[in-house]
Amino acid sequence: xxxxxxxxxxxxxxxxxxxxxxxxxxxxxxxxxxxxxxxxxxxxxxxxxxxxxxxxxxxxxxxxxxxxxxxxxxxxxxxxxxxxxxxxxxxxxxxxxxxxxxxxxxxxxxxxxxxxxxxxxxxxxxxxxxxxxxxxxxxxxxxxxxxxxxxxxxxxxxxxxxxxxxxxxxxxxxxxxxxxxxxxxxxxxxx
Amino acid sequence: xxxxxxxxxxxxxxxxxxxxxxxxxxxxxxxxxxxxxxxxxxxxxxxxxxxxxxxxxxxxxxxxxxxxxxxxxxxxxxxxxxxxxxxxxxxxxxxxxxxxxxxxxxxxxxxxxxxxxxxxxxxxxxxxxxxxxxxxxxxxxxxxxxxxxxxxxxxxxxxxxxxxxxxxxxxxxxxxxxxxxxxxxxxxxxxxxxxxxxxxxxxxxxxxxxxxxxxxxxxxxxxxxxxxxxxxxxxxxxxxxxxxxxxxxxxxxxxxxxxxxxxxxxxxxxxxxxxxxxxxxxxxxxxxxxxxxxxxxxxxxxxxxxxxxxxxxxxxxxxxxxxxxxxxxxxxxxxxxxxxxxxxxxxxxxxxxxxxxxxxxxxxxxxxxxxxxxxxxxxxxxxxxxxxxxxxxxxxxxxxxxxxxxxxxxxxxxxxxxxxxxxxxxxxxxxxxxxxxxxxxxxxxxxxxxxxxxxxxxxxxxxxxxxxxxxxxxxxxxxxxxxxxxxxxxxxxxxxxxxxxxxxxxxxxxxxxxxxxxxxxxxxxxxxxxxxxxxxxxxxxxxxxxxxxxxxxxxxxxxxxxxxxxxxxxxxxxxxx
Numbered sequence: 001x002x003x004x005x006x007x008x009x010x011x012x013x014x015x016x017x018x019x020x021x022x023x024x025x026x027x028x029x030x031x032x033x034x035x036x037x038x039x040x041x042x043x044x045x046x047x048x049x050x051x052x053x054x055x056x057x058x059x060x061x062x063x064x065x066x067x068x069x070x071x072x073x074x075x076x077x078x079x080x081x082x083x084x085x086x087x088x089x090x091x092x093x094x095x096x097x098x099x100x101x102x103x104x105x106x107x108x109x110x111x112x113x114x115x116x117x118x119x120x121x122x123x124x125x126x127x128x129x130x131x132x133x134x135x136x137x138x139x140x141x142x143x144x145x146x147x148x149x150x151x152x153x154x155x156x157x158x159x160x161x162x163x164x165x166x167x168x169x170x171x172x173x174x175x176x177x178x179x180x181x182x183x184x185x186x187x188x189x190x191x
Numbered sequence: 192x193x194x195x196x197x198x199x200x201x202x203x204x205x206x207x208x209x210x211x212x213x214x215x216x217x218x219x220x221x222x223x224x225x226x227x228x229x230x231x232x233x234x235x236x237x238x239x240x241x242x243x244x245x246x247x248x249x250x251x252x253x254x255x256x257x258x259x260x261x262x263x264x265x266x267x268x269x270x271x272x273x274x275x276x277x278x279x280x281x282x283x284x285x286x287x288x289x290x291x292x293x294x295x296x297x298x299x300x301x302x303x304x305x306x307x308x309x310x311x312x313x314x315x316x317x318x319x320x321x322x323x324x325x326x327x328x329x330x331x332x333x334x335x336x337x338x339x340x341x342x343x344x345x346x347x348x349x350x351x352x353x354x355x356x357x358x359x360x361x362x363x364x365x366x367x368x369x370x371x372x373x374x375x376x377x378x379x380x381x382x383x384x385x386x387x388x389x390x391x392x393x394x395x396x397x398x399x400x401x402x403x404x405x406x407x408x409x410x411x412x413x414x415x416x417x418x419x420x421x422x423x424x425x426x427x428x429x430x431x432x433x434x435x436x437x438x439x440x441x442x443x444x445x446x447x448x449x450x451x452x453x454x455x456x457x458x459x460x461x462x463x464x465x466x467x468x469x470x471x472x473x474x475x476x477x478x479x480x481x482x483x484x485x486x487x488x489x490x491x492x493x494x495x496x497x498x499x500x501x502x503x504x505x506x507x508x509x510x511x512x513x514x515x516x517x518x519x520x521x522x523x524x525x526x527x528x529x530x531x532x533x534x535x536x537x538x539x540x541x542x543x544x545x546x547x548x549x550x551x552x553x554x555x556x557x558x559x560x561x562x563x564x565x566x567x568x569x570x571x572x573x574x575x576x577x578x579x580x581x582x583x584x585x586x587x588x589x590x591x592x593x594x595x596x597x598x599x600x601x602x603x604x605x606x607x608x609x610x611x612x613x614x615x616x617x618x619x620x621x622x623x624x625x626x627x628x629x630x631x632x633x634x635x636x637x638x639x640x641x642x643x644x645x646x647x648x649x650x651x652x653x654x655x656x657x658x659x660x661x662x663x664x665x666x667x668x669x670x671x672x673x674x675x676x677x678x679x680x681x682x683x684x685x686x687x688x689x690x691x692x693x694x695x696x697x698x699x700x701x702x703x704x705x706x707x708x709x710x711x712x713x714x715x716x717x718x719x720x721x722x723x724x725x726x727x728x729x730x731x732x733x734x735x736x737x738x739x740x741x742x743x744x745x746x747x748x749x750x751x752x753x754x755x756x757x758x759x760x761x762x763x764x765x766x767x768x
Contacts, residue, residue: 012528013748024358028196035324036196036358039300040221040636045559046733047528060435062324062357062428065503067514082523085516100745101736102526106728107564108737110524119519133747142747 003056005064006153009083010075011100012049015146018171019073020051022150026159026167027055037062048079048102073153075132075145076100077116084120093125094152096132096145128152135186144183147172151187161188197361199354202325203264203292204229205361206332210288211369212236212262214254216247218606219635220266221301222355223294227264228638231647235366240638240647243574243606244269248276248291255289255345256381258372260336264292267308268573272607278315280345282391283381284398287372288339290332291317292348294355297472298499301352301634303554303573305497307473312347312450316395318402319347319450320411321427325359331411331447336369342398342405349449351472353428353499403451411447412456418442421509422464424457424477424488429470429500436505452480461486468493468509472500530559532734533703533710533750535629538674539598540565541730541754542681548688549595551584553577553603556633556702560598564731568598575599575607578615578624585620592621593688599624602632602640605655609664615693616665623687623694626657627674630701637705661695668694675700677757703750711751712767716742720763727755727764 006023010016017038024036032055039049052064066085072093074080080095087093095117104110113119121127130152136144147168154164164184172180197205203226207215215238217227231238241247247263254261265273270293280289293311296302312319318338322331328350335346379387406412421441423433430445444460446452461467461481469478469490478490493508494500506512530537540560543550544567552558552568553576561568570580577597585592599608604626615622632638639645644654661669668690672680680698687694701708713734723740734748735755742763744755749767756764 011526013531021358024196028194028360034196034358034360037353038198038356038358040224040356045528045531045556045634046526048526059359060431061502062353062359062431063501065501065514066516078523078526081519081521082526085518087517089515089517100733102524103529103562103564103731103733104524104527106731106733106736108725108728109563110522113521113523116521119521123517123519125517 001056003054003059005069006053007064007069007072007083007086008051008053009072009079010049011079012045012047014075015143016049016051016075019146019150020053022167022171023053025170026163027053029163029166030159033057033059035059035062048082050083071153071156073149075149078102078112080120081113081116084123084125087125089124091125092128092156093120094128094130094149094156095120096149097129098133098145130187130190132187135190136183139183139186140179144179147180147183148187151184152190154184154188193363194360195363196358197325198225198356198358199322199325199328199350200225200356201229202328202361203332203348203350204233205363206329207236207262208233209329209364209366210333210336211260211367212336213259213369214251214261215239215263216241216250217264218242218244218247218269219632219638220269220294221635222296222352223264223266223269223292224635224638225355226292227647230262238647240640242641244273245275248273248280251289251291252276252280252283255285255287256283256374258287258374260288260369262290262292264294266302267293267295267306268302268304270308270311272574274311277311277317279383281315281317282383282388282395284343285339285345286374287369288336289345290335290339290348291345292350295349295351295473297351303571305473307476308349309449309476310474316399317345317347318342318448319349320447321349321449322354322447323427323430323445324354325357325361327447328354329361334411342402344398349427351428399451403453406448406451406453407455409448412453413445413447414460415443415445416463419464420466422460422467423470424460424467424481425470426477429472432500432502433470433505436502437509446477449476452477454484457481457486458484461488470494470500470505527562528559529562529731529733530556531703532732532748533752535674535698535700535703536560536627537565537730537732538677538680538754539625539627539698540567542674542677542684543567543596545681546684546688549591551577551581551595551597553597553599553608555600555603557598557600557627564729574603575611578608578611578622581622581624582611582615582618582620585622589621592623596623596625596684596688599626600633601626601628601630601642601657604657605641609660612661612666612695613664619693621690621692623684623696625684625696625698628657628697628699631705633702637702657697666693666695668692669697670694671697671699673700674698675752675754677754703752711753713746713749714744714751714753714756714764714767716744717763717765720761722761722763724760726758726760729758730754
């Protein structure tokens with residue numbers, strides 16, 4: 001099959017790396033050639049972070065560029081708008097409705113734009129808004145935002161629910177497994 | 192065969208393991224850090240964080256001479272630190288195989304420059320391999336040991352950020368033990384003083400000629416013929432970009448060994464293709480080699496010396512195609528990295544901002560204090576330079592001493608700040624040096640260091656006493672402050688700036704992200720008491736923002752450090768529950 005491209009974007013510290021790791025291992029278990037490109041180091045400290053996941057028969061470049069992503073999973077509204085140009089026309093963008101002010105907004109040098117979701121929709125993307133923070137708190141911890149969002153994304157993909165749950169088991173510490181399973185289910189049954 | 196999705200760096204570590212490597216010594220540096228972290232998970236290898244890259248490389252050299260396969264890893268700027276041993280281990284060669292990994296950072300995702308380390312291979316006359324994905328990271332690392340022993344040379348494995356930090360599928364095999372090779376005293380080979388080194392230099396030049404002959408038939412220099420209208424000579428990640436952008440519309444010569452480069456292989460390939468491009472990030476390293484041998488290629492004149500290449504850049508330049516993209520007309524504010532909520536550096540920088548001093552900065556998380564709103568850094572050059580540059584500033588004009596400080600982290604201080612502090616004491620400037628001791632190497636992702644009392648595997652070990660070290664150097668005024676206590680921190684800095692002799696202030700508080708650090712419940716803003724004065728916004732805490740003219744605190748980020756409370760005159764910031 002031709003290569004599919006998924007981007008996971010958010011704010012450093014939100015757990016985007018675990019989400020991409022989980023997605024990568026779920027895809028590998030299905031026999032795809034997979035490449036996952038991550039961001040480490042300085043930009044992790046509260047900056048805008050992006051992870052690329054590509055899979056298919058054979059993947060060469062590990063990165064995704066403008067107009068190439070089939071799906072974007074955004075952990076934050078502003079980041080969804082920032083990375084929108086990377087989405088293909090008619091691509092899906094799942095957006096956690098949480099808003100996190102970047103430092104230029106905090107200092108008053110810039111303003112957080114209004115109507116982000118509407119603007120993304122108007123640009124031609126299929127938006128799936130989700131209150132992932134609310135669902136994560138419901139699951140038992142605000143830190144489970146990442147696994148809630150994985151659950152939402154799982155609905156949009158062809159892999160079986162069992163494959164996803166196995167990936168969750170393999171990638172989270174046993175201590176937090178029940179919490180994360182619950183978070184996954186809340187995301188998966190979100191509509 | 193057992194396959195796993197691995198980071199390039201993890202695959203290098205697996206390669207070490209399978210090749211029977213025994214000794215690993217590195218200093219952390221993005222994007223190289225995980226090589227050594229993953230290596231440390233294998234009990235069969237002795238792994239350690241060294242105080243700096245020079246020490247790490249010398250440790251690896253000593254282990255190799257003693258007969259053990261050895262390894263050291265560093266980022267590109269770390270190789271500058273280790274350049275001294277590098278040029279001479281080229282002359283001594285090895286006993287057991289020695290592999291040096293260097294991770295370059297085109298695009299500067301987490302670095303202060305984007306130097307091209309391939310020049311080091313050429314300058315030091317050391318063979319360099321360059322993998323393009325995780326599978327090659329493992330395979331080339333193992334090959335590097337064979338080549339190291341075959342040619343009696345250290346071998347460098349160079350990766351770039353996109354290879355180091357991308358995961359792809361890697362087949363694994365078992366470890367093959369490489370027993371200790373016997374050590375034989377051989378001053379002619381291992382004691383590099385002029386008489387011996389002159390003889391060894393001849394050996395080095397002969398070695399390079401043999402390696403060029405090897406490169407002409409090396410299986411890691413691969414050719415793929417498709418359409419010959421376009422020929423691409425490339426290596427590393429650029430191959431992956433080119434292959435994706437051009438597919439079977441081009442033929443490829445992929446160079447797995449970037450130093451020394453073959454000549455005939457390139458000539459043959461170029462002769463078969465109509466138009467030949469060299470695709471390589473950063474400097475025209477392969478391109479200049481081609482030109483030197485009269486091979487007509489298109490290189491940097493069509494591409495760039497700066498930043499990363501990509502499939503779209505290559506498609507645009509060579510095929511003239513461009514993708515369309517969805518756009519909004521929103522004004523999207525930038526989201527630069529910031530000091531975390533609860534970061535101990537914040538209080539220290541706030542105290543410095545009140546004193547309006549010049550700050551000679553250094554490399555680490557605390558470099559983020561250079562950004563608004565704190566914006567409390569004037570210079571940042573390289574590891575350790577904060578102290579030496581402050582000393583120079585104070586030599587230039589002794590009056591500067593009462594209004595300038597150096598800031599340096601605990602790990603960076605050990606790395607290369609200690610010698611700078613010795614210079615301050617020995618050559619006497621009234622410099623005020625602040626060591627930001629957060630009990631960990633922070634920016635690279637929490638590595639232990641000689642001040643933390645733990646080794647790379649978390650085992651207890653001796654810890655450097657910063658206080659005693661500074662005293663032993665000859666600094667008589669050594670103070671310790673808690674940067675969460677703003678008034679006290681400011682007072683102590685003020686006193687040390689006024690002192691007529693060198694002084695060190697240790698600003699001590701563990702990184703808020705450390706697992707053992709207990710957090711207080713998130714603080715809340717009493718909306719009735721808040722007058723919207725924005726004093727709490729001056730510290731640039733990502734957990735604090737303004738909504739409808741009042742301050743609010745994000746409960747998902749706040750760790751209850753209480754620094755903002757000390758700034759709130761109406762006492763509107765209250766303890767959480």
